[in-house]
Amino acid sequence: MILPPPEEISTFNDALRRQKSRVFDLFSNSTAKSTVTFPLWGTSITVYANANLSIYSAQKCNASCRFCVEELRPASRGISLQFQKKTNVDDSDYFARLEQSLVAMAPLSPSLSITGGEPTKDPRLPRILQCVRQTPAKRRTLTTNASGLMDIHGGRRLLEHVADAHLNHLNISIADPDPRANGIQMGLRDGLTPAQLCDVVSTVASAGTRVRLSCVLLKSGVQGIDNLIAYLEFARSMGVDNVIFRQLMKSDPATHYSNSIVTFSDQQRVLLEPLLDQISCHPQFTFEKQIVGYYYYVEVWKYQGMDVVFEEADLAHLEAVKRQQPQIIHELVFHPNGRLASTWQPWDGVLGPPEDCDLLMIN
Numbered sequence: 522m523i524l525p526p527p528e529e530i531s532t533f534n535d536a537l538r539r540q541k542s543r544v545f546d547l548f549s550n551s552t553a554k555s556t557v558t559f560p561l562w563g564t565s566i567t568v569y570a571n572a573n574l575s576i577y578s579a580q581k582c583n584a585s586c587r588f589c590v591e592e593l594r595p596a597s598r599g600i601s602l603q604f605q606k607k608t609n610v611d612d613s614d615y616f617a618r619l620e621q622s623l624v625a626m627a628p629l630s631p632s633l634s635i636t637g638g639e640p641t642k643d644p645r646l647p648r649i650l651q652c653v654r655q656t657p658a659k660r661r662t663l664t665t666n667a668s669g670l671m672d673i674h675g676g677r678r679l680l681e682h683v684a685d686a687h688l689n690h691l692n693i694s695i696a697d698p699d700p701r702a703n704g705i706q707m708g709l710r711d712g713l714t715p716a717q718l719c720d721v722v723s724t725v726a727s728a729g730t731r732v733r734l735s736c737v738l739l740k741s742g743v744q745g746i747d748n749l750i751a752y753l754e755f756a757r758s759m760g761v762d763n764v765i766f767r768q769l770m771k772s773d774p775a776t777h778y779s780n781s782i783v784t785f786s787d788q789q790r791v792l793l794e795p796l797l798d799q800i801s802c803h804p805q806f807t808f809e810k811q812i813v814g815y816y817y818y819v820e821v822w823k824y825q826g827m828d829v830v831f832e833e834a835d836l837a838h839l840e841a842v843k844r845q846q847p848q849i850i851h852e853l854v855f856h857p858n859g860r861l862a863s864t865w866q867p868w869d870g871v872l873g874p875p876e877d878c879d880l881l882m883i884n
């Protein structure tokens with residue numbers, strides 16, 4: 522799962538590494554430093570000017586990562602995914618609502634991010650990609666475990682549909698360079714082979730789309746600088762020059778529903794801060810920038826021409842910022858039930874579309 526677009530600071534500040542999103546201030550240290558206010562279905566909303574709109578695929582994921590962020594988000598609010606995720610099974614109604622929502626967000630021109638579940642196993646993905654391509658946006662991204670990219674839709678590989686969308690980024694989650702170890706870490710039987718991954722990278726590159734590999738840091742997996750460098754060399758061998766390493770996301774012990782995902786995440790979390798302190802002293806890494814988000818902290822480094830991103834996030838801080846600034850929407854999510862909301866919970870911050878909208882006019 523990929524986090525919303527960044528709020529960035531270009532010169533290194535050690536205090537930011539220590540304090541992270543706790544010092545986030547929209548109007549002084551975010552990228553946009555501003556909000557946009559516009560009418561939405563009969564009311565007025567105020568949204569962070571660099572907000573991300575996630576299109577959350579209804580498709581159940583075919584992997585079973587024990588650190589799954591899709592499951593962690595509802596757990597952080599005290600509910601399990603199975604009780605929260607509802608799907609609008611009427612294609613016509615779903616797409617009418619999606620198109621209505623994308624049109625309504627035109628004054629914002631948000632970054633658009635397709636995520637899941639597993640979007641490449643979603644039969645709706647080719648049409649979602651068409652919607653995204655036609656919508657004005659700052660950036661367009663698809664986040665996936667990539668297992669469905671070779672599937673055939675309408676006589677063509679899904680990969681070709683993805684290339685046609687001319688996305689800015691294709692984010693592929695791979696927890697370990699070794700396919701067998703990756704299959705175990707992610708509980709994924711049908712991940713891409715290295716040859717297929719090379720094919721994906723070159724096919725989308727010819728359409729202007731850059732692949733980024735996403736790797737979680739795990740005590741039982743990739744951890745420590747030697748592992749990081751081995752992963753980066755694997756990425757380079759696949760034709761990828763952009764990698765993100767993620768600390769397992771934190772949730773609030775006071776509110777979370779303590780399931781196996783929360784427990785595993787707490788047991789397996791490799792702390793990013795000491796790793797970054799080692800990176801700072803490593804001669805092969807050079808600093809690029811720091812990014813402070815409303816519940817995440819990011820550093821970007823260069824390693825032999827490659828972009829290397831480090832990210833950590835705390836869902837407890839997300840809730841704290843929402844409480845401090847309830848009048849400002851920081852991100853948007855189009856849920857599988859066909860509702861646009863300002864949170865990852867389809868029951869919290871629902872914005873529309875209203876039931877009385879003339880949705881069928883869009884079809």
Ligand code: SF4
Nearest residue numbers: 582584585586589590
């Ligand atoms: S790939 Fe893993 S983390 Fe991503 S949605 Fe599937 S199970 Fe969750």
